[in-house]
Amino acid sequence: MSNDTEPAQVSSVAAESHAGDCDAEMQLLEGAVRPLPYHVVKELLSVGVCARCVLRLFGIEEHIYCHSSFSQSMLGSILEEETSFKSEVEFQFCSVCLGVLQFSYCDDGEETVVKKESAKDMALSIAELVKQEGHQIDGFSLEVSVPPLILENESSLLSHMKKKYESEPWFQERLLLSKCHSVKDVLKFAITKPLETLLGVKASASSFRIRLTYTHKRASKKVQNSVERNQECKRRKTGTENALHNVNDESVIADKDCSGYSTIETNSVTGIFSNGVQDQETSEHFESPIEKVSEPCHLVYVCCRTHIYLCGRYLKYSRNVSQTRWIIDEERMGEASVEEIIGSNILPICQGDNYKFHAAGREDIDVRMLGSGRPFLLEIQNARQVPSELIVKEMESKINGLENKLVGVKNLKVVGSQGWALMHEGEAEKQKQYCALVWISRPLEDEDMQTISLLNDMKILQRTPIRVLHRRSPLEREKIIHWMKIERIAGSSQYFLLHLCTQAGTYIKEFVHGDLGRTQPSVGSILGCRAEILQLDVTDVKMDCFVTE
Amino acid sequence: MSDDMVDRTRKLEETTVSNSLHEEEEEEEERPVREKAEYEEEELHKLLVPDVSQLPPTPPSAVETNFVSYFAPDFMKPGNDQYVYRHANGLCVVGLASTHLAFKDKGGITAVDFNVGKSDRSSMKVTGKRKRNAQHFESNTALCKVCTGDDSYVVRCCVKGSLLEVNDRLIKQPELLNSSADREGYIAIIMPKPADWLKVKTSLLSLEEFKILRELC
Numbered sequence: 001m002s003n004d005t006e007p008a009q010v011s012s013v014a015a016e017s018h019a020g021d022c023d024a025e026m027q028l029l030e031g032a033v034r035p036l037p038y039h040v041v042k043e044l045l046s047v048g049v050c051a052r053c054v055l056r057l058f059g060i061e062e063h064i065y066c067h068s069s070f071s072q073s074m075l076g077s078i079l080e081e082e083t084s085f086k087s088e089v090e091f092q093f094c095s096v097c098l099g100v101l102q103f104s105y106c107d108d109g110e111e112t113v114v115k116k117e118s119a120k121d122m123a124l125s126i127a128e129l130v131k132q133e134g135h136q137i138d139g140f141s142l143e144v145s146v147p148p149l150i151l152e153n154e155s156s157l158l159s160h161m162k163k164k165y166e167s168e169p170w171f172q173e174r175l176l177l178s179k180c181h182s183v184k185d186v187l188k189f190a191i192t193k194p195l196e197t198l199l200g201v202k203a204s205a206s207s208f209r210i211r212l213t214y215t216h217k218r219a220s221k222k223v224q225n226s227v228e229r230n231q232e233c234k235r236r237k238t239g240t241e242n243a244l245h246n247v248n249d250e251s252v253i254a255d256k257d258c259s260g261y262s263t264i265e266t267n268s269v270t271g272i273f274s275n276g277v278q279d280q281e282t283s284e285h286f287e288s289p290i291e292k293v294s295e296p297c298h299l300v301y302v303c304c305r306t307h308i309y310l311c312g313r314y315l316k317y318s319r320n321v322s323q324t325r326w327i328i329d330e331e332r333m334g335e336a337s338v339e340e341i342i343g344s345n346i347l348p349i350c351q352g353d354n355y356k357f358h359a360a361g362r363e364d365i366d367v368r369m370l371g372s373g374r375p376f377l378l379e380i381q382n383a384r385q386v387p388s389e390l391i392v393k394e395m396e397s398k399i400n401g402l403e404n405k406l407v408g409v410k411n412l413k414v415v416g417s418q419g420w421a422l423m424h425e426g427e428a429e430k431q432k433q434y435c436a437l438v439w440i441s442r443p444l445e446d447e448d449m450q451t452i453s454l455l456n457d458m459k460i461l462q463r464t465p466i467r468v469l470h471r472r473s474p475l476e477r478e479k480i481i482h483w484m485k486i487e488r489i490a491g492s493s494q495y496f497l498l499h500l501c502t503q504a505g506t507y508i509k510e511f512v513h514g515d516l517g518r519t520q521p522s523v524g525s526i527l528g529c530r531a532e533i534l535q536l537d538v539t540d541v542k543m544d545c546f547v548t549e
Numbered sequence: 550m551s552d553d554m555v556d557r558t559r560k561l562e563e564t565t566v567s568n569s570l571h572e573e574e575e576e577e578e579e580r581p582v583r584e585k586a587e588y589e590e591e592e593l594h595k596l597l598v599p600d601v602s603q604l605p606p607t608p609p610s611a612v613e614t615n616f617v618s619y620f621a622p623d624f625m626k627p628g629n630d631q632y633v634y635r636h637a638n639g640l641c642v643v644g645l646a647s648t649h650l651a652f653k654d655k656g657g658i659t660a661v662d663f664n665v666g667k668s669d670r671s672s673m674k675v676t677g678k679r680k681r682n683a684q685h686f687e688s689n690t691a692l693c694k695v696c697t698g699d700d701s702y703v704v705r706c707c708v709k710g711s712l713l714e715v716n717d718r719l720i721k722q723p724e725l726l727n728s729s730a731d732r733e734g735y736i737a738i739i740m741p742k743p744a745d746w747l748k749v750k751t752s753l754l755s756l757e758e759f760k761i762l763r764e765l766c
Contacts, residue, residue: 317596371593435597439608463714466738467615470638474675474713491601513611516642517718517725517733530732532608537597 025067029078032060037170038083040161045085048292049157050094051075052101056186057158059179066190068120072102091115092292096153097183099296100146100214101190108300123194126210130199130303134351136385139206140199140303142192144184147216147297154183187212207306207386214297304382309419310346310392311546312412313373314338314359319535321406322365324357334365341407342378345399349391351384360423360545361432361504363538371433371539373410375546377419387414411546422545427504431482433540434508436498438523441530443493448527449486452498455526456483463518465510479506498523499539509533612732619750620646620759621707625689630763631707632731633753639743641708644735645695645726648763654697657727661719665691665703670737671717680740683711688749692737693719695726708749710741 033041036058044054052075055065065075072091080087093099103116116122130137158180165171192203195210316323316338325340326333339357347355356379363369387395396412415422458481464472480503487497502508507519512533514522524531612618616634624631628650634642645651651658663671668684670692675683686692688709695702706712715737719725726734741749754762 368596370596437599466636466640466642467638469713469738470636470640470740471678473677474680489598489601492604495599495601495604497597509611514733515611516735517716530610532610534604534608535599539593539597 025064025070026074026078028064029075030082032064033079033082037165037168040165040170041079041083042085044157045079045083045087048092048095050097050099050102051079052186053094053096053183054079056101056181056183057096057154059181062181062186062189066119066186068123068190068194069118071117072115093294093296095292096157097150098147098153098214098216098293100150100183101186102296104296105214105299106296108298113296119190120194123191123198126191126212126301126303127195127198129301130210133303134384135208135303135305137199137201137206137208137305139201139204140195140208140210141206142188142195142203143209143211144187144214145212146183146214149216149218150183150214154180207308208303209306210301210303212299212301214299216297217295218293305384305386307379307381307417308350308352308383308386309415309417310378310380310387310395310412311415311419311423312376312396313410313541313546314342314369314376315371315373315408315410316363316367316369316406317408318406319366319368323359323362326365336404336406338376338407341402342376342399342409345402346378346395347380349385349395350380350387352380353382355380358420358423360427360430360541360543364509364536366536368537369541370537372541373408374538374541375423375543377415377423389413423543425545427543430504431501431542432504432506432538433499433501433542435537435539436500436508436512436533437495437535438498438512439495439532439534440524440527441494444486444488444496449488451526452484452486455481457481458521460506460511460522461520462507462510463515465507465515466518477505479503481506481511495534501540501542508536610732616642618756619753620756621753622646622648622759622762624707625705626703629702629704631704633707634735635746639740639746640713641710641739641741641746642735643692643704643707643737643739645704645730646759647730648765649702649730651695651697651700651702652727652730654699656698658695658697658723660696661693661723661726662696663693663715663717663720665694670712670715671720673712675711675713680711680713683713683740686710686712686739695723704736706737706739707753708739708741709745710739712737713740714738 032055041054044057045051049057051072052065055075056062076087079085093104094102099105103119103122105114106112107114116125130140162171196202318335320334320336321341322334322337323339325337338359343355343357357376358379359374359376361374363374392412392414396409399407399409460479460481462477462479464474464477482501482503484498484500487499489495489497498512500508502511507515510519510522512523512531514520514524514531522531612634616636619633619635621631621633623629630646630648630650632644632646634644636642663669673682673684675681686706686709688706690706692704692706692712692715695704716725716735719734719736728734759765
């Protein structure tokens with residue numbers, strides 16, 4: 001018996017203390033409302049402005065009326081009581097914020113009108129989405145975007161009030177226009193704490209973004225046609241899904257990424273409506289009360305992580321693997337690509353949607369990339385999990401341990417957005433070192449080895465090689481061969497290894513065989529005979545980035 | 550060369566010996582950095598050196614590897630044998646085949662003049678990826694005139710298409726035609742439209758067919 005009553009007692013105590021909190025909040029609220037000009041509040045309420053909008057327009061601190069469990073009805077009734085206002089209707093969408101601060105919206109997927117009682121309830125649906133998506137987060141950043149119509153309404157209303165009440169003493173005191181809080185700020189303030197509680201992490205400048213995008217069918221009244229058309233386009237884009245699609249294991253680079261859910265750029269539009277010139281016009285429009293709306297805004301809320309980057313250096317051991325996915329007429333060239341090998345092994349571990357591969361330069365499919373490797377960046381979109389150092393090491397071992405040994409990875413690690421700059425910094429100046437297997441039409445002499453090794457920082461002129469002339473401009477490019485060294489091959493008099501270090505952008509194959517005389521000088525012309533290249537390997541990409549510390 | 554081999558084997562032996570010694574004393578991670586770098590160099594070098602037994606005595610030339618050779622015997626005139634090398638990307642390099650009449654003249658070719666027809670072919674400037682300003686020529690359009698001590702011969706496009714480049718080195722060095730007409734002595738580079746190529750291809754001979762025709766085997 002006692003067991004039954006005890007829990008009940010505990011919960012009632014909890015309820016009481018909770019009620020106690022609420023009471024304290026309510027008293028604070030009543031205290032804040034009391035000094036307001038009641039006749040103005042009544043007028044606002046009568047033209048359909050919601051309670052929170054009224055309070056924020058007067059610049060009242062958010063923490064007073066944004067308590068997460070404050071419901072619409074509670075706030076509304078307090079205001080009405082204090083000011084003895086009798087509302088005619090049960091509920092209507094706020095004529096300024098269009099329901100945003102009433103936590104009411106039209107659900108994008110089902111097209112039904114949703115009315116959340118409190119900020120806490122709203123935060124609950126958002127938190128559910130985050131959990132559904134399976135994101136592992138250590139923080140979140142909340143972004144809200146509202147349709148320009150709301151700002152127009154607000155602007156209209158404020159100018160009207162300015163005109164009507166300028167002379168009144170309270171107006172001077174309150175400096176209405178500058179003190180009012182924006183809809184966005186109020187909404188963010190209201191939902192942030194409950195979200196923090198539900199998700200168990202703090203709101204901060206995080207790579208994990210929660211975006212609420214409100215749009216309204218009725219585009220703003222004054223905006224020109226072009227912007228309206230723009231709005232419609234963006235609405236189409238944002239009206240796709242609530243949650244981002246799941247990744248297909250086979251898929252590679254699709255063009256979708258988080259930024260496709262672009263928020264409506266209110267900045268440029270609000271610029272027009274800032275105080276000043278427009279006031280005259282807007283207040284004229286607002287002779288009659290702001291039009292009451294029958295529908296709330298559409299809301300699309302999404303959560304995604306901004307791109308994470310993994311950097312490192314890759315090696316290519318095969319002469320039949322291209323750097324990036326290469327398909328001609330539905331047929332793949334080569335047996336695999338560096339991009340796919342690295343990307344497909346990392347993407348599932350990060351549980352991302354897509355990956356994009358970037359490298360500092362490239363080599364032909366039949367050229368191996370050896371030595372220190374070539375710097376690369378792998379961009380992972382909407383990763384559900386940011387890999388730890390340990391996991392990154394595992395990724396590296398996994399790729400290096402693949403049975404076919406086509407590709408290797410070094411110094412793999414997570415890097416911030418500065419990875420971009422690092423990789424492309426001075427790319428054109430970086431030198432590359434190669435080893436070519438060369439054949440000449442006569443036996444190699446010791447003199448030849450001397451001749452070659454004496455050439456330092458030699459300038460060559462290369463016309464666009466015939467093999468790329470179909471897609472590149474016909475130009476003559478001057479390049480520098482920094483040094484060369486011949487290494488004899490045991491058992492052969494006409495084959496040898498040519499080690500050379502050149503300026504970025506030099507076509508090595510053409511430098512060896514001369515490309516029908518279009519590269520001058522060439523190895524052949526220097527040695528006074530015909531020279532052919534059989535194999536080429538890149539042995540060093542002389543860049544400082546992405547090396548072990 | 551055998552010295553090299555001895556050197557290399559000795560080096561390898563040295564490192565293997567020192568390797569095993571080190572293994573007894575310290576663990577992999579503690580191997581000094583310098584030795585690791587040397588080890589990596591050795592490993593890299595092993596990858597670079599080819600297996601000599603697999604190397605052909607004479608490898609295929611760059612032209613053989615990258616182009617398919619076609620021939621136009623007696624093009625527009627008896628003895629006017631020209632070649633067309635077609636690259637996989639569609640570009641065609643045209644030039645004089647070794648059996649061209651001009652090479653039979655005493656002293657060989659002495660001068661090349663690109664100023665034929667309506668314009669000087671060596672003066673055009675083709676720019677950009679789209680190859681703007683390239684002149685569109687028919688297969689019988691004249692490219693240049695080749696002179697020997699006795700005679701002069703007109704060289705034509707053989708392929709209908711846009712003229713991308715002429716070998717202007719021939720102006721100063723016409724002897725390139727005598728020494729290597731099939732490589733550095735090429736005449737021009739032409740870009741035909743796919744449909745135009747298919748049409749002209751039917752009238753050209755393959756290398757084998759040409760050899761048989763001219764009894765070059």
